[in-house]
Amino acid sequence: MKSKSLAKWLISGPPLLYLVLFFAIPSLIMAFAAFRFPGDYGGLLPLTAANPDTGATELLINFGNWRDFLTLENFQRFFEEPIYFELFVKSFWYAGLTTVICIVLAYPLAWLIARSPKKTRDLLVLLVILPFWSNFLIRVYAWMIILGPQSYFSRSLNYLLGLVGIEPVSLLFSQFAVIVGLVYVHLPFMVLPLYANLEKHDMALLDAAQDLGANAWQRFWKVTWPLSLPGVWAGTALVFIPALGMFAIPDLLGGTNSMMIGNLIKQQYLDSRDWPFGSVLSIMLTLTVLLLAALAGWAGSRGKDKR
Amino acid sequence: MALLEIRDVVKTFGDFTAVNHVSLAVEAGEFFTLLGPSGCGKTTLLRMLAGFEQPDSGEILLDGKNMAGVPPEKRPVHTVFQSYALFPHMTVAQNIAFPLKMAGVAAAEVPKRVDEVLEDVRLQQFARRYPHELSGGQRQRVAIARALVNRPRLLLLDEPLSALDAKLREQMQIELINLQKEVGITFVYVTHDQGEALALSHRIAVMSQGQVEQLDAPETIYSYPKSRFVADFIGQCNLLDATITDVQPGRMKVEIEGVGTAEALPVPGAQVGGKGTLTLRPEKIKLGASLPQGGVDEVHFKGRVHDCLYLGDVTIYIVELDNGTLVETMLPNSGSGKAKFFDDNDLVELAWRFDAGHFVLA
Numbered sequence: 001m002k003s004k005s006l007a008k009w010l011i012s013g014p015p016l017l018y019l020v021l022f023f024a025i026p027s028l029i030m031a032f033a034a035f036r037f038p039g040d041y042g043g044l045l046p047l048t049a050a051n052p053d054t055g056a057t058e059l060l061i062n063f064g065n066w067r068d069f070l071t072l073e074n075f076q077r078f079f080e081e082p083i084y085f086e087l088f089v090k091s092f093w094y095a096g097l098t099t100v101i102c103i104v105l106a107y108p109l110a111w112l113i114a115r116s117p118k119k120t121r122d123l124l125v126l127l128v129i130l131p132f133w134s135n136f137l138i139r140v141y142a143w144m145i146i147l148g149p150q151s152y153f154s155r156s157l158n159y160l161l162g163l164v165g166i167e168p169v170s171l172l173f174s175q176f177a178v179i180v181g182l183v184y185v186h187l188p189f190m191v192l193p194l195y196a197n198l199e200k201h202d203m204a205l206l207d208a209a210q211d212l213g214a215n216a217w218q219r220f221w222k223v224t225w226p227l228s229l230p231g232v233w234a235g236t237a238l239v240f241i242p243a244l245g246m247f248a249i250p251d252l253l254g255g256t257n258s259m260m261i262g263n264l265i266k267q268q269y270l271d272s273r274d275w276p277f278g279s280v281l282s283i284m285l286t287l288t289v290l291l292l293a294a295l296a297g298w299a300g301s302r303g304k305d306k307r
Numbered sequence: 308m309a310l311l312e313i314r315d316v317v318k319t320f321g322d323f324t325a326v327n328h329v330s331l332a333v334e335a336g337e338f339f340t341l342l343g344p345s346g347c348g349k350t351t352l353l354r355m356l357a358g359f360e361q362p363d364s365g366e367i368l369l370d371g372k373n374m375a376g377v378p379p380e381k382r383p384v385h386t387v388f389q390s391y392a393l394f395p396h397m398t399v400a401q402n403i404a405f406p407l408k409m410a411g412v413a414a415a416e417v418p419k420r421v422d423e424v425l426e427d428v429r430l431q432q433f434a435r436r437y438p439h440e441l442s443g444g445q446r447q448r449v450a451i452a453r454a455l456v457n458r459p460r461l462l463l464l465d466e467p468l469s470a471l472d473a474k475l476r477e478q479m480q481i482e483l484i485n486l487q488k489e490v491g492i493t494f495v496y497v498t499h500d501q502g503e504a505l506a507l508s509h510r511i512a513v514m515s516q517g518q519v520e521q522l523d524a525p526e527t528i529y530s531y532p533k534s535r536f537v538a539d540f541i542g543q544c545n546l547l548d549a550t551i552t553d554v555q556p557g558r559m560k561v562e563i564e565g566v567g568t569a570e571a572l573p574v575p576g577a578q579v580g581g582k583g584t585l586t587l588r589p590e591k592i593k594l595g596a597s598l599p600q601g602g603v604d605e606v607h608f609k610g611r612v613h614d615c616l617y618l619g620d621v622t623i624y625i626v627e628l629d630n631g632t633l634v635e636t637m638l639p640n641s642g643s644g645k646a647k648f649f650d651d652n653d654l655v656e657l658a659w660r661f662d663a664g665h666f667v668l669a
Binding site: 202204205207208209210211212213214215218222223226227 | 357358359378379380381384385386388390392393394395396405406409410453454457
């Protein structure tokens with residue numbers, strides 16, 4: 001019994017330690033930073049200083065002066081200025097739209113792969129993950145070329161638009177380009193969990209549904225779709241959350257008005273060097289995502305009870 | 308007019324002819340069984356009745372209406388699948404309500420209809436359970452209830468009992484017979500289990516290699532098989548190769564090479580010199596150390612016990628005839644207090660009434 005639990009710790013210990021060191025502790029540091037003041041030259045106002053006489057490190061903060069070091073001002077700024085809330089809403093909208101488009105595009109593809117013969121299936125899965133073999137930034141730069149005004153794609157599109165009397169459009173540096181980029185990058189993360197789910201479906205269920213009077217539309221919505229929901233949820237989590245925090249794609253493909261929350265956080269840390277406010281934004285993002293996940297879980301379990 | 312008429316139906320998959328010119332008719336209210344080994348075409352025929360496959364040629368008529376081109380969802384035919392195919396995300400009640408909803412039955416009426424059919428299969432208290440919370444037998448009954456609730460013209464059952472253990476299977480057979488009597492719906496039942504077919508059916512179509520070998524009532528199929536295949540496939544049967552030596556009205560003689568002459572009922576088309584097989588059920592053979600000879604209506608041979616199989620209620624004795632042919636016989640172990648009457652290599656005598664055997668022309 002004892003050796004069994006020892007083995008359990010030996011196996012789960014290293015990954016647990018890794019997560020504590022590189023995820024839990026940094027998260028706590030960040031949470032703490034949200035309550036501190038920015039330093040004079042960026043970063044954080046130091047809580048310790050070297051004593052000029054002894055050279056030893058001394059703690060500057062104490063019970064008398066903690067108000068000089070800890071503050072709620074950063075949170076105040078977040079809640080007082082509507083622009084941050086608006087940016088949150090916009091980022092959720094982008095990530096949500098990306099997720100929906102990914103579901104619509106990935107579902108038929110995942111279905112097709114799941115229904116292919118075994119050999120073709122492996123090849124198709126390989127093709128889905130093939131883009132991961134090249135660098136993420138290179139793939140986004142490729143979209144800059146495709147959507148750029150000089151590309152065949154843009155020129156043909158604008159030529160066709162001209163034929164029906166519509167003004168030429170500029171594709172790059174727009175919200176459209178950002179959504180295209182987000183969908184492109186995240187699509188495989190929707191295809192794979194959906195495929196893993198659909199592949200396990202028992203085809204006899206569809207025969208049974210048809211036999212009992214369901215047409216193709218009813219067979220999908222009454223049988224396939226509800227049974228695929230675990231895959232849809234897994235894909236949604238894998239697409240929505242990374243898309244929400246994405247900053248590289250809006251940076252490269254977006255225009256001045258397609259900034260996302262990720263860009264602002266990056267800006268706070270790297271450009272403005274206002275770490276406390278960057279931390280506030282990160283924490284608020286994490287909390288909102290957790291809240292949404294809790295709501296979804298609650299709604300899901302309620303739905304199950306009702307069934 | 309028959310409820311279901313199958314006229315000269317052919318179905319091929321590539322080079323393989325699954326169903327080869329099959330014609331048969333099923334009457335309303337009948338428990339009809341398609342029986343045959345795997346690959347005989349019975350499941351393909353069933354799938355054509357359900358509408359999942361289309362015949363290459365021939366016609367399927369239901370209530371006199373040609374079913375060609377009618378998709379499964381539009382046919383008044385429901386199937387009980389071998390794997391049951393219950394919807395795992397729906398409760399028992401929701402599973403059973405499914406065909407009602409698809410048929411557009413008024414929402415207010417659905418619960419009443421579901422309750423009724425749940426009562427028929429004695430599952431009222433399981434209405435809110437999910438399929439994974441049920442035993443195999445209960446799932447089976449849900450699948451039947453779901454297929455029956457809409458009162459289809461025809462209920463197709465594709466080896467529905469094959470996943471159950473022997474005891475439960477027997478119990479479900481009795482339930483199926485009673486249920487079919489109660490609801491009066493025509494059942495077309497597919498199985499490879501000849502015992503099941505004999506126990507359940509009003510009529511059986513024995514299929515082999517895409518064709519119907521014999522279509523008759525169970526007792527006719529068992530006692531008067533039309534071909535060597537049917538005799539061999541249904542139950543235990545001794546097959547003795549023989550040649551006709553004499554044909555009289557009401558009686559003919561056949562020569563079993565190396566053993567002797569036996570009398571048998573004449574069969575249509577019998578001619579002197581005609582070759583064929585004398586089929587003989589083990590339970591119709593008398594076995595003894597010495598049996599009275601010279602009975603007018605009896606066939607009488609000698610042999611030697613080759614093997615004994617003690618089965619509890621009966622013991623099977625495999626007897627070797629003079630020409631080396633092995634004949635299976637059985638004796639009940641009732642009343643004697645003895646488990647065995649003979650041992651290996653005992654000399655025994657066999658006898659049977661001349662009309663117990665049935666001659667099949669090759």
